[in-house]
Amino acid sequence: xxxxxxxxxxxxxxxxxxxxxxxxxxxxxxxxxxxxxxxxxxxxxxxxxxxxxxxxxxxxxxxxxxxxxxxxxxxxxxxxxxxxxxxxxxxxxxxxxxxxxxxxxxxxxxxxxxxxxxxxxxxxxxxxxxxxxxxxxxxxxxxxxxxxxxxxxxxxxxxxxxxxxxxxxxxxxxxxxxxxxxxxxxxxxxxxxxxxxxxxxxxxxxxxxxxxxxxxxxxxxxxxxxxxxxxxxxxxxxxxxxxxxxxxxxxxxxxxxxxxxxxxxxxxxxxxxxxxxxxxxxxxxxxxxxxxxxxxxxxxxxxxxxxxxxxxxxxxxxxxxxxxxxx
Amino acid sequence: xxxxxxxxxxxxxxxxxxxxxxxxxxxxxxxxxxxxxxxxxxxxxxxxxxxxxxxxxxxxxxxxxxxxxxxxxxxxxxxxxxxxxxxxxxxxxxxxxxxxxxxxxxxxxxxxxxxxxxxxxxxxxxxxxxxxxxxxxxxxxxxxxxxxxxxxxxxxxxxxxxxxxxxxxxxxxxxxxxxxxxxxxxxxxxxxxxxxxxxxxxxxxxxxxxxxxxxxxxxxxxxxxxxxxxxxxxxxxxxxxxxxxxxxxxxxxxxxxxxxxxxxxxxxxxxxxxxxxxxxxxxxxxxxxxxxxxxxxxxxxxxxxxxxxxxxxxxxxxxxxxxxxxx
Ligand SMILES: Cc1ncc(C[n+]2csc(CCOP(=O)(O)OP(=O)(O)O)c2C)c(N)n1
Ligand SMILES: [Mg+2]
Numbered sequence: 307x308x309x310x311x312x313x314x315x316x317x318x319x320x321x322x323x324x325x326x327x328x329x330x331x332x333x334x335x336x337x338x339x340x341x342x343x344x345x346x347x348x349x350x351x352x353x354x355x356x357x358x359x360x361x362x363x364x365x366x367x368x369x370x371x372x373x374x375x376x377x378x379x380x381x382x383x384x385x386x387x388x389x390x391x392x393x394x395x396x397x398x399x400x401x402x403x404x405x406x407x408x409x410x411x412x413x414x415x416x417x418x419x420x421x422x423x424x425x426x427x428x429x430x431x432x433x434x435x436x437x438x439x440x441x442x443x444x445x446x447x448x449x450x451x452x453x454x455x456x457x458x459x460x461x462x463x464x465x466x467x468x469x470x471x472x473x474x475x476x477x478x479x480x481x482x483x484x485x486x487x488x489x490x491x492x493x494x495x496x497x498x499x500x501x502x503x504x505x506x507x508x509x510x511x512x513x514x515x516x517x518x519x520x521x522x523x524x525x526x527x528x529x530x531x532x533x534x535x536x537x538x539x540x541x542x543x544x545x546x547x548x549x550x551x552x553x554x555x556x557x558x559x560x561x562x563x564x565x566x567x568x569x570x571x572x573x574x575x576x577x578x579x580x581x582x583x584x585x586x587x588x589x590x591x592x593x594x595x596x597x598x599x600x601x602x603x604x605x606x607x608x609x610x611x612x613x614x615x616x617x618x619x620x621x622x623x624x625x626x627x628x629x630x631x632x633x
Numbered sequence: 634x635x636x637x638x639x640x641x642x643x644x645x646x647x648x649x650x651x652x653x654x655x656x657x658x659x660x661x662x663x664x665x666x667x668x669x670x671x672x673x674x675x676x677x678x679x680x681x682x683x684x685x686x687x688x689x690x691x692x693x694x695x696x697x698x699x700x701x702x703x704x705x706x707x708x709x710x711x712x713x714x715x716x717x718x719x720x721x722x723x724x725x726x727x728x729x730x731x732x733x734x735x736x737x738x739x740x741x742x743x744x745x746x747x748x749x750x751x752x753x754x755x756x757x758x759x760x761x762x763x764x765x766x767x768x769x770x771x772x773x774x775x776x777x778x779x780x781x782x783x784x785x786x787x788x789x790x791x792x793x794x795x796x797x798x799x800x801x802x803x804x805x806x807x808x809x810x811x812x813x814x815x816x817x818x819x820x821x822x823x824x825x826x827x828x829x830x831x832x833x834x835x836x837x838x839x840x841x842x843x844x845x846x847x848x849x850x851x852x853x854x855x856x857x858x859x860x861x862x863x864x865x866x867x868x869x870x871x872x873x874x875x876x877x878x879x880x881x882x883x884x885x886x887x888x889x890x891x892x893x894x895x896x897x898x899x900x901x902x903x904x905x906x907x908x909x910x911x912x913x914x915x916x917x918x919x920x921x922x923x924x925x926x927x928x929x930x931x932x933x934x935x936x937x938x939x940x941x942x943x944x945x946x947x948x949x950x951x952x953x954x955x956x957x958x959x960x
Binding site for chain 2: 614
């Protein structure tokens with residue numbers, strides 16, 4: 307195997323699928339010669355041409371709607387949002403149309419499309435370019451939501467997302483684009499709804515999503531030095547959610563922490579914590595379930611404020627230490 | 634060029650001050666470019682080098698009590714509306730002495746005292762806001778007008794179309810001012826429109842549309858002054874399209890693969906500052922030496938701004954959770 311970046315893994319998945327399936331195409335702003343704001347589609351227009359790598363005007367509502375219309379009539383579009391924040395402009399089409407068409411039509415139609423959405427903070431791009439709004443979309447029946455945490459998962463999950471017959475929101479994290487992992491050259495699929503144990507441990511179950519998986523891995527190394535063995539579970543997909551893997555881990559460890567970058571209030575980690583509390587794992591809990599999430603603020607530009615707006619490695623270490631002491 | 638400069642009424646502005654402002658804008662953005670390259674500024678920025686005539690001329694036609702809405706490429710608008718470059722530089726550097734305490738950064742500078750309702754990270758986001766500000770003027774009989782800056786790319790957002798129609802049916806005092814710099818990021822106006830002039834869209838909403846050479850300070854001033862008079866008299870909004878060009882890349886990392894170096898050179902020959910300088914000299918308003926002094930004065934002001942910003946503190950961590958809600 308060879309190491310490639312998260313960004314390359316996403317591009318490779320799209321390119322390999324597009325070579326096999328003429329119904330798959332990409333549309334979005336500046337995805338042509340510019341290669342997209344984060345360079346994900348770099349080189350693709352050269353290979354696939356402007357028919358299948360379609361540069362659009364700055365019109366998120368129309369881009370989303372056009373993707374839906376194409377999907378409804380037999381294509382399998384991949385729409386790139388330049389920043390996930392702009393989903394707000396595409397929201398009517400995604401929430402009131404894409405998510406509901408199959409159900410409203412009594413199961414007669416399907417909308418097989420992927421919305422690729424770079425999210426998260428850490429680049430100094432401030433309040434309108436740094437959000438993590440995945441919980442909004444996860445709330446809507448009919449949409450699936452994927453959040454890959456490394457290059458390997460990104461490639462396999464994107465393949466599964468493109469093959470899925472539903473609208474799938476694929477959350478990429480800007481800070482992960484340059485991170486590397488071993489990624490097979492051939493195309494492979496990671497089923498949606500299958501969590502991954504990113505690190506095995508016996509003392510506490512830490513459920514982490516997106517960029518927080520990496521931070522949790524670093525935190526777990528530090529905690530191991532204190533003799534605390536953290537088990538890290540990455541759900542990888544929020545909808546569908548593999549709650550089984552989480553519950554069985556909590557039953558073993560007796561403790562559960564959930565960490566996510568999005569604003570803590572109403573974030574998807576709240577859903578995970580609730581599901582654990584409602585499950586058979588409840589009787590095994592030795593401590594209250596805890597959540598770490600973003601502060602209830604828009605993301606500020608000033609670097610230190612920005613860092614403190616979302617959980618960092620030291621916050622995870624401290625929270626887990628406190629949790630262990632309380633037992 | 635019709636009216637001799639000396640005989641012109643610049644709405645009470647000193648013509649040499651307008652020349653100074655153009656240099657202040659150019660030197661500010663060139664300094665920002667340099668500081669980004671050195672890693673002294675966190676985040677992203679959009680420079681308006683080459684587009685100095687549009688903000689200066691448009692704002693010269695306004696009263697101090699009039700308002701503007703700005704864009705992601707907003708440093709020029711902000712300076713032309715009377716901002717203090719020191720507080721702007723401090724904002725870009727994330728310092729507490731900046732216009733927004735360092736929370737907003739380059740894309741969110743607002744200077745409410747001078748009537749600048751804010752830059753915007755969302756393309757097209759400010760257009761309906763300008764309409765609302767004009768509504769206040771009408772409802773409260775405040776008699777101010779609102780000049781709404783946006784780019785060519787923004788006119789393909791639904792917000793543009795909805796806002797123009799609303800302003801038109803309510804006869805609101807708005808001047809919709811499109812800085813057509815030929816590209817929305819990498820999207821050329823030649824590819825993103827089937828019309829030659831964006832100003833033609835005015836017809837669809839029942840308001841006058843004007844095309845003007847955006848690198849000609851006098852021409853821009855004249856057309857805006859007309860639209861302002863119309864708006865103030867209660868006759869309603871206008872759409873102005875100023876053709877210009879951004880000399881630098883879209884934002885901090887842009888290889889400019891979507892355009893040619895020849896095209897850039899051709900536009901640089903239409904440098905709005907050099908053009909106005911020749912006019913001032915030809916008409917005997919100032920000597921070359923005097924104009925060079927003005928430029929040097931602007932340079933000193935920028936140096937002062939940098940040292941003010943560099944010597945300013947960052948916001949404290951307590952400030953992270955302040956300002957989310959009004960009291
Ligand atoms: C709703 C939205 N879509 C996309 C972007 C990303 N983006 C920022 S600036 C820009 C180009 C804007 O072009 P234009 O309106 O012509 O302004 P210019 O940059 O040329 O000044 C794009 C696509 C954004 N900030 N907001
Ligand atoms: Mg433009």
